[in-house]
Amino acid sequence: DAKTTQPPSMDCAEGRAAxxxxxxxxxxxxxxxxxxxxxxxxxxxxxxxxxKNNETNEMASLxxxxxxxxSTLILPHATLRDTAVYYCIVRAIFGANSKLTFGKxxxxxxxx
Amino acid sequence: DTAVSQTPKYLVTQMGNxxxxxxxxxxxxxxxxxxxxxxxxxxxxxxxxxxxELIINETVPNRFSxxxxxxxxxxxHINSLELGDSAVYxxxxxxxxxxxxxxxxxxxxRLTVL
Numbered sequence: 001d002a003k004t005t006q007p008p009s010m011d012c013a014e015g016r017a018a019x020x021x022x023x024x025x026x027x028x029x030x031x032x033x034x035x036x037x038x039x040x041x042x043x044x045x046x047x048x049x050x051x052k053n054n055e056t057n058e059m060a061s062l063x064x065x066x067x068x069x070x071s072t073l074i075l076p077h078a079t080l081r082d083t084a085v086y087y088c089i090v091r092a093i094f095g096a097n098s099k100l101t102f103g104k105x106x107x108x109x110x111x112x
Numbered sequence: 113d114t115a116v117s118q119t120p121k122y123l124v125t126q127m128g129n130x131x132x133x134x135x136x137x138x139x140x141x142x143x144x145x146x147x148x149x150x151x152x153x154x155x156x157x158x159x160x161x162x163x164x165e166l167i168i169n170e171t172v173p174n175r176f177s178x179x180x181x182x183x184x185x186x187x188x189h190i191n192s193l194e195l196g197d198s199a200v201y202x203x204x205x206x207x208x209x210x211x212x213x214x215x216x217x218x219x220x221x222r223l224t225v226l
Contacts, residue, residue: 034213043116043202043217044155085153093211097167099145100213102155 004088004103011109018075020106022088025069030092033064034100035073039084044102047073047086078110115139116218118203124224125193132189133221135203143167144186145204145215146178155202161186162208190223198225 005023012018024033034049048055048062050071055062061074075082087105091098116137125131137144145168146158160168161180175191190197200222204215 032212036215038155041220043204043219044215045217046214049212049214089213091213093213097160097162098213099157099160099168100215101157102147104154 004090006086006088006103006106008104009107009109011111012078014080014110014112015077018078018082018108018110020073020075020086020088020108021070022073022106023070024088024090027068027090028092031090032093033062033068033071034087034089034091035060035062036087036089036100036102037082037084038087038105039081044087075108078108080110080112082108083110084108116203116205116216118201118218118221120221121219122222122224124226126226127193127195129193130189130191131193131223132187133201133203133223135186135188135218137184137203137205137216139205139207139216141205141207141216142183143206143208144180144183145206146186146188147202147204147217149200149202149220151199159186159188193223193225195225198223 035047036044038044050062064071085105118135143162145160149155159178164180177189180186200220202220203218206215
């Protein structure tokens with residue numbers, strides 16, 4: 001799997017957009033970018049994933065650069081409840097033996 | 113209507129004891145996982161089962177034995193508990209045919225070994 005690099009932490013003001021960067025310069029053509037988050041004392045939660053087109057759902061937007069070497073997760077209006085560790089994971093789509101490997105992630109702190 | 117439920121949520125026990133953690137999902141998924149999150153917060157996969165068949169078995173001591181009686185349940189039994197087993201254990205599930213690595217996680221079971 002391609003390795004991902006994320007800053008260890010960042011913060012943003014409540015109500016503002018939170019832009020979380022991720023570098024994956026060795027990504028292969030068949031690998032997707034996944035984002036999960038883990039709010040304190042909870043299980044990880046799937047947010048969004050994409051291959052090369054930008055994606056948006058009710059939680060966030062995912063912007064992938066044209067060369068696919070980096071991506072940005074955007075939380076359009078961050079709330080205090082968005083304070084969490086966010087994991088960027090690169091993985092190809094496989095069958096039952098596919099395993100998702102979590103790195104250190106980026107800790108997002110949303111301040112009032 | 114919890115999607116992935118784990119019991120117990122908290123477990124405190126003595127070294128050397130044997131304990132089990134249970135996991136059930138009502139999502140109709142066919143693949144289930146156990147992950148371990150240690151005190152440094154790293155999430156590591158331990159096992160996965162697909163339709164009751166063991167698919168992934170990471171380098172985990174033999175004291176850990178998963179069991180899947182059906183595709184909706186995956187239990188984790190730990191023998192001869194050690195201090196280093198203290199961690200939060202997360203169960204997760206996935207629908208394999210979707211292709212995507214979209215896992216639904218449970219709330220976790222915090223195991224403390226004294």
